Amino acid sequence: MTNFKYASEELPCFICHTRKATTELGWFTPSMKEDVIDQIKDILSHADTDYEEYFSVNIVCTEDEARDYLLLNYYGYSEHEINHGQVNPEDLTEVNDLISEHMTAEGVATFKHEVALQSCEHCTPEIDEDY
Numbered sequence: 001m002t003n004f005k006y007a008s009e010e011l012p013c014f015i016c017h018t019r020k021a022t023t024e025l026g027w028f029t030p031s032m033k034e035d036v037i038d039q040i041k042d043i044l045s046h047a048d049t050d051y052e053e054y055f056s057v058n059i060v061c062t063e064d065e066a067r068d069y070l071l072l073n074y075y076g077y078s079e080h081e082i083n084h085g086q087v088n089p090e091d092l093t094e095v096n097d098l099i100s101e102h103m104t105a106e107g108v109a110t111f112k113h114e115v116a117l118q119s120c121e122h123c124t125p126e127i128d129e130d131y
Contacts, residue, residue, distance in 0.1 A: 004069070004072060007025040008024045011117055012044060013120035015120070023115065025115065027069065029065060032059060032069075036057050053116060054117075055115055056115070058110055061111075066109035
């Protein structure tokens, strides 16, 4: 398996747009994460203070990275399952088909990756269950 790590980032709250909230991004290689963060910053900078809670960024990866990216982010496999060949053959066939569909002439696969901004603690305080 390539060098994937689970990524999260402090991004603006989708309600107040001023405070930060931890946003789970998904599984990326370090270069993918850097590219995703750059795209998010660009999207948010062009939106001033009026932006959507959900938006898409582009993931560009090699064929090997695409396999792991899809298995981790969309099929819900763990690193352990991927590393130890515990992937359902039907899922692997679907992943290979998706990779073929998304390969560019340059030999890389491109995918849309959804990002969902979160609300900060001020806008959505924790519910106290001890009342």
